[in-house]
Amino acid sequence: MKPPGDELFGSGIRVSIGQLRHEGAGLLVGFSTMARELPRLLAATIRLGREAAPRALAAIIVAELVAGVGTAVTLLSTYRVLVPLMAGGPSRDRVLAAAPALVAIALAAGTASVMRACSKAAASRLGPRAERLAYTRLLEGAAQVELAALEDAEFHNLLGAARQGTRATRIALSNAIALLTGLTNLVASAGVLTVLHPVLLPLLAAGIAPKGWSAVRAARARFASTKRYMDLTRQLEVLGDLLSGPNPGQEIRAHGVAPFLLEHYRRLSAVAEEEQERLGRAEARNTLVGDALSGLAGLATYAALGALLLTGAVPLAVAGAAVMAIRTGKMSLTALVMSTNQIYEQGLFVLEWERACAEAGRLAMHTGHLALPPRAVEIRAENLRFAYPHETRPALDGVDVVIRPGETVAFVGENGSGKSTLAKLLIGLYLPQGGQVTWAGVPIWHLDRRRLFERVALVTQDFTRWPFTARVNLAIGRSEHARDDARLRWAGWTSGADAVAASLPDGWDTLLAREFMGGTELSGGQWQRIGLGRAWFRDAPVLVFDEPTSALDPRAEIEVFDKVGMLAAQGRTIVLITHRLASVRRADRIYVLAHGKVVEHGTHQSLMDAGGAYAAMYQLQAGQYAETTWRRHGTERTFT
Numbered sequence: 041m042k043p044p045g046d047e048l049f050g051s052g053i054r055v056s057i058g059q060l061r062h063e064g065a066g067l068l069v070g071f072s073t074m075a076r077e078l079p080r081l082l083a084a085t086i087r088l089g090r091e092a093a094p095r096a097l098a099a100i101i102v103a104e105l106v107a108g109v110g111t112a113v114t115l116l117s118t119y120r121v122l123v124p125l126m127a128g129g130p131s132r133d134r135v136l137a138a139a140p141a142l143v144a145i146a147l148a149a150g151t152a153s154v155m156r157a158c159s160k161a162a163a164s165r166l167g168p169r170a171e172r173l174a175y176t177r178l179l180e181g182a183a184q185v186e187l188a189a190l191e192d193a194e195f196h197n198l199l200g201a202a203r204q205g206t207r208a209t210r211i212a213l214s215n216a217i218a219l220l221t222g223l224t225n226l227v228a229s230a231g232v233l234t235v236l237h238p239v240l241l242p243l244l245a246a247g248i249a250p251k252g253w254s255a256v257r258a259a260r261a262r263f264a265s266t267k268r269y270m271d272l273t274r275q276l277e278v279l280g281d282l283l284s285g286p287n288p289g290q291e292i293r294a295h296g297v298a299p300f301l302l303e304h305y306r307r308l309s310a311v312a313e314e315e316q317e318r319l320g321r322a323e324a325r326n327t328l329v330g331d332a333l334s335g336l337a338g339l340a341t342y343a344a345l346g347a348l349l350l351t352g353a354v355p356l357a358v359a360g361a362a363v364m365a366i367r368t369g370k371m372s373l374t375a376l377v378m379s380t381n382q383i384y385e386q387g388l389f390v391l392e393w394e395r396a397c398a399e400a401g402r403l404a405m406h407t408g409h410l411a412l413p414p415r416a417v418e419i420r421a422e423n424l425r426f427a428y429p430h431e432t433r434p435a436l437d438g439v440d441v442v443i444r445p446g447e448t449v450a451f452v453g454e455n456g457s458g459k460s461t462l463a464k465l466l467i468g469l470y471l472p473q474g475g476q477v478t479w480a481g482v483p484i485w486h487l488d489r490r491r492l493f494e495r496v497a498l499v500t501q502d503f504t505r506w507p508f509t510a511r512v513n514l515a516i517g518r519s520e521h522a523r524d525d526a527r528l529r530w531a532g533w534t535s536g537a538d539a540v541a542a543s544l545p546d547g548w549d550t551l552l553a554r555e556f557m558g559g560t561e562l563s564g565g566q567w568q569r570i571g572l573g574r575a576w577f578r579d580a581p582v583l584v585f586d587e588p589t590s591a592l593d594p595r596a597e598i599e600v601f602d603k604v605g606m607l608a609a610q611g612r613t614i615v616l617i618t619h620r621l622a623s624v625r626r627a628d629r630i631y632v633l634a635h636g637k638v639v640e641h642g643t644h645q646s647l648m649d650a651g652g653a654y655a656a657m658y659q660l661q662a663g664q665y666a667e668t669t670w671r672r673h674g675t676e677r678t679f680t
């Protein structure tokens with residue numbers, strides 16, 4: 041049967057590849073595989089813990105081991121208390137004889153408690169530090185990979201699983217500590233039983249086996265259910281965000297989308313509830329069977345102990361201490377199995393985090409070491425080829441372009457012809473797969489790319505609307521000058537962002553994010569002025585404008601192009617991508633792209649004279665202003 045969310049999401053919203061792999065693995069593995077894998081997962085968890093807070097980790101290990109010894113001493117001392125108490129003689133003498141062992145019990149139990157408290161305190165330092173270290177490392181890695189890698193769905197999914205891995209580190213670590221606690225207690229119980237009488241050890245094993253079996257079963261059932269449940273939870277979250285978020289709000293109302301989404305929400309929630317109910321029933325059944333088996337095993341253990349007592353194989357005091365040791369062992373094993381399952385489940389995500397960090401290192405942005413000369417330089421593309429990840433059709437296919445220092449060059453052409461891609465390759469955001477891009481005659485591959493980016497200001501169609509103040513939105517490309525009011529005023533004046541800021545309640549310090557309290561939302565055109573202001577504030581020698589005025593009113597648009605002309609006159613190199621052909625007439629050269637190739641280039645006049653693709657596009661646009669033909673009910677009206 042198709043999963044319930046597929047009608048809305050296709051197979052799109054599923055837990056990430058990494059998660060699926062893990063959960064699939066988790067469902068299939070048996071206890072032996074789990075035990076085999078455990079050391080590797082535990083090692084990854086401990087490695088991270090050691091790096092995050094080595095002293096805290098060492099303190100935890102020492103404290104848990106000492107607490108384990110405390111448990112063993114408590115159990116053994118119980119026997120030493122029982123022996124004199126059950127011997128003959130006056131009560132006073134018996135109590136006095138038991139007193140040293142009682143003191144030992146008190147001391148050992150106290151030490152164990154103090155040690156466990158120390159371990160807890162150290163764990164509260166270790167967990168958050170490990171999580172923070174994991175998350176910071178992942179973010180650092182993600183921020184430095186090649187842009188193309190970041191857009192690759194597979195790497196993106198890996199990052200998703202790794203993000204879960206950063207949270208998993210804390211859980212895995214706390215379970216590793218629980219595992220150590222369970223293990224030390226179990227070893228203490230087993231050790232004490234062996235000391236009391238060797239035959240008691242198999243009794244412990246028989247007594248606790250059913251409990252262990254039912255704990256493994258319960259954990260695996262929960263694991264399986266979590267997988268099913270996680271898909272649903274994510275899908276429900278998406279629907280919840282859509283229904284309550286501000287962005288789709290207008291369409292939800294105007295197009296009456298709410299009943300459709302709510303219906304899906306109800307259906308998915310019903311499946312999620314069924315799943316939880318199913319799990320609850322299975323857990324109840326499992327607990328019942330486990331408890332019954334455990335009860336039977338307990339009965340058999342005590343019967344065997346009774347037989348040993350009756351035959352005189354063990355004295356009464358030994359039997360009494362053994363009962364306590366078996367109870368401690370049973371409890372420790374349950375905790376141990378639960379933590380083992382958790383480490384297995386979470387440890388796999390920790391491994392995914394490790395893999396993502398390694399992969400981010402492998403995909404790190406390549407950078408050469410050559411520096412550019414301080415003057416403005418020529419940028420050139422030669423026989424440039426580029427295809428996006430997993431795309432068979434190239435976005436650029438043998439493109440030659442030259443941009444001399446101080447020139448204004450325009451890229452025009454139909455949607456999807458490759459203009460934006462070309463601009464991104466020219467400024468080194470992507471690396472070519474064929475041909476080359478050179479700055480000052482040096483291929484980008486050999487240049488220090490970070491220094492190259494220093495020379496570029498970019499305004500893309502989908503520029504980032506940072507959920508920060510207006511001031512930060514302008515200054516983010518030169519954050520070191522964020523407090524430079526003169527620079528802010530200049531950038532505001534050239535982009536028209538100053539008028540936007542003046543209309544805001546707190547001026548430049550207004551938060552531009554309506555999702556937060558006190559935040560304000562701007563219109564599309566106002567945002568575009570802010571985006572343009574960011575480029576002016578950055579004040580770089582090479583400016584790339586990709587559809588910079590698509591949302592501006594006619595007056596603002598003319599002003600922007602006037603300012604671009606002003607910058608060009610000051611010697612800035614300008615790359616302009618636009619569908620508004622009137623604004624490229626003044627460019628030194630216009631490249632016309634189609635299907636990833638340059639089909640013609642030249643000045644506005646030479647292209648008009650050639651009467652090719654550019655001239656056709658230009659006349660089409662110009663014609664719209666010259667004459668508008670309106671057909672209505674068979675009558676034709678012409679406006680001139």
Ligand SMILES: Nc1ncnc2c1ncn2[C@@H]1O[C@H](COP(=O)(O)OP(=O)(O)OP(=O)(O)O)[C@@H](O)[C@H]1O
Nearest residue numbers: 191428431435453454455456457458459460461462
């Ligand atoms: N990030 C991406 N991943 C995959 N394919 C992409 C990506 N960006 C663009 N493309 C594809 O590359 C081709 C060129 O796109 P590009 O954005 O360069 O065209 P454009 O000429 O700037 O278009 P427009 O005028 O619509 O802005 C298109 O087929 C597009 O679908």
